[in-house]
Amino acid sequence: MAAELPAWLRQRLTAAGGSVPFLTYMEWVLHDPAHGAYGSGRLRIGPAGDFVTAPSLGSDFAALLAQQVIDWLEALLPACEGRLSLVEAGPGEGQLALDLAQHIATARPELACRLELVLVEPNPGMAERQKLHLQACPLPRRWASFAELAAAPVTGVVLAHEVLDALAVERIVADGALWRRQRVALHGAGLRLEPGEPLEPEQLAQLEALGLREPGPQRPSGWCSELHPGLASWLEACGRGLGCGQLLVIDYAHEAWRYYAPQRAQGTLMAYRAQRASDDPLLEPGAWDLTAHLCLESLQSAAERCGWRSLGQCRQGQALLALGLAERLHGLQQQPRAGLEQLLQRREALLRLVDPRTLGDFRWIALARDDGRPQPDGPLPRFLQEPPCS
Ligand SMILES: C[S@@+](CC[C@H](N)C(=O)[O-])C[C@H]1O[C@@H](n2cnc3c(N)ncnc32)[C@H](O)[C@@H]1O
Numbered sequence: 001m002a003a004e005l006p007a008w009l010r011q012r013l014t015a016a017g018g019s020v021p022f023l024t025y026m027e028w029v030l031h032d033p034a035h036g037a038y039g040s041g042r043l044r045i046g047p048a049g050d051f052v053t054a055p056s057l058g059s060d061f062a063a064l065l066a067q068q069v070i071d072w073l074e075a076l077l078p079a080c081e082g083r084l085s086l087v088e089a090g091p092g093e094g095q096l097a098l099d100l101a102q103h104i105a106t107a108r109p110e111l112a113c114r115l116e117l118v119l120v121e122p123n124p125g126m127a128e129r130q131k132l133h134l135q136a137c138p139l140p141r142r143w144a145s146f147a148e149l150a151a152a153p154v155t156g157v158v159l160a161h162e163v164l165d166a167l168a169v170e171r172i173v174a175d176g177a178l179w180r181r182q183r184v185a186l187h188g189a190g191l192r193l194e195p196g197e198p199l200e201p202e203q204l205a206q207l208e209a210l211g212l213r214e215p216g217p218q219r220p221s222g223w224c225s226e227l228h229p230g231l232a233s234w235l236e237a238c239g240r241g242l243g244c245g246q247l248l249v250i251d252y253a254h255e256a257w258r259y260y261a262p263q264r265a266q267g268t269l270m271a272y273r274a275q276r277a278s279d280d281p282l283l284e285p286g287a288w289d290l291t292a293h294l295c296l297e298s299l300q301s302a303a304e305r306c307g308w309r310s311l312g313q314c315r316q317g318q319a320l321l322a323l324g325l326a327e328r329l330h331g332l333q334q335q336p337r338a339g340l341e342q343l344l345q346r347r348e349a350l351l352r353l354v355d356p357r358t359l360g361d362f363r364w365i366a367l368a369r370d371d372g373r374p375q376p377d378g379p380l381p382r383f384l385q386e387p388p389c390s
Pocket residue numbers: 038039045053054055056089090091092093096120121122123126160161162163166167234
C-alpha cells in the first residue's frame with residue numbers, strides 16, 4: 001500500500017538498493033534515535049497518548065504486582081550482601097517503576113533501604129522523559145544497559161512489561177510451496193510490502209519446530225506471520241546483567257498453534273497511534289507504534305537456551321485475581337463516596353485489567369536464574385497459585 005514517505009527513510013532505502021527486510025524497517029521506524037517512534041521519544045503512553053498499557057490505567061496494577069515482586073526480593077535478601085535491584089526493561093513513561101517504588105517504600109521500608117531501581121531503556125527520547133517522571137521516586141535509581149550491568153551482575157527482579165513486543169520481528173510470507181522473508185520496498189511515491197528471498201535453513205528449522213513445514217494449501221500465497229529473532233539476544237543480555245533472581249515477562253502472547261493458525265492470515269502485527277489501531281505497518285513510518293505478539297514456545301525455548309529456568313506462566317486475569325484483585329474491587333465499595341468519580345475510574349480500570357478479550361488475556365511468564373550456587377526453586381510464585389475462594 002502506498003504511504004507518505006519521509007525523506008530520511010527514502011534515503012536509507014535508496015542506499016540499501018531499494019528495499020530492506022521487514023525486520024530492518026521495523027527497527028528503523030521504532031528505534032532510530034532521530035526518527036523512530038520510540039527512539040525520538042515521540043510516542044506517548046496513556047489514555048491521552050497513543051495507546052494505553054496496564055500501568056497507565058492507574059496505580060492498582062502496580063500495587064497488585066508489588067506483592068509478587070516483594071515476595072521474590074525478600075527471598076533473595078538473606079543471601080545478598082549488597083543492594084538488591086529492581087530492574088525495569090522498557091519503562092515507557094516510567095509510571096510502573098514509580099508506582100512500584102512508592103508502593104514498596106511504603107509497604108516495606110526495611111526492604112526499600114536495601115533496594116535500587118535500575119531502568120534499562122535503549123531509546124534516548126524515552127529515557128529523557130523517564131528521568132523527569134521519576135524525580136519523585138523514593139528509591140536510588142540509575143539508567144544502565146544490560147551490557148553495563150553485566151560488568152557487575154545484579155541480584156534482584158527484572159520486569160519486562162510490554163517491551164518484548166516492541167522488538168523488531170521478521171515477517172514470513174507463504175509463496176506457493178516456499179516460505180519467503182517479507183521486504184519493505186520503495187514503490188513510486190511510497191512503500192510496499194513484497195515477498196523477498198526464501199528463508200534460510202535455520203529459520204525453516206525454527207518454523208518446523210513450531211509445527212510449520214512448507215506452507216501447504218491451508219496457508220495460501222500471501223499468508224504471513226512473524227518470527228522473533230531478537231528474543232534470544234535480549235534474553236542472553238538480560239541474563240548476563242542479572243546474576244541471580246527472577247525475570248517476569250508480561251506481554252501479549254499465544255501458543256504456537258494459535259499464533260500460526262491458518263485463519264490468522266496476517267499474523268499479529270499491529271500499529272497504534274492516537275488511540276487508533278491499524279494492521280498496516282507502512283502508515284506514516286516513525287509516527288506509529290508497531291507491535292507483534294510473542295509466541296510462547298519461541299520465548300520458552302530461547303530462554304532455556306540462554307540458561308533461564310521456567311517457573312511457569314498464566315493469563316493476567318488469573319495472576320491478578322491470585323494477587324488480590326477481587327478483594328481490591330470489593331474494597332472500593334467500602335470507601336467513602338466523596339471521590340465517586342475516581343472510584344468509578346479505578347473500578348473500570350481494574351475490570352479492564354482482567355477482561356479476557358483485552359488485557360486479561362496478556363501472559364505473565366516467570367523465569368529465574370542463579371549465579372552458579374544451587375538455589376531452591378522456593379514456593380510457586382504467588383500469582384500462579386489459585387486465588388482464594390471468597
Ligand atoms: C510499549 S512500551 C512499554 C512501556 C511500559 N513498560 C508500559 O507498560 O507502560 C515499550 C518500551 O520498551 C522500550 N524498548 C524498546 N526496545 C527495547 C529494548 N530492546 N530493551 C529495552 N527497552 C526497549 C521502548 O522504548 C519503550 O520504553
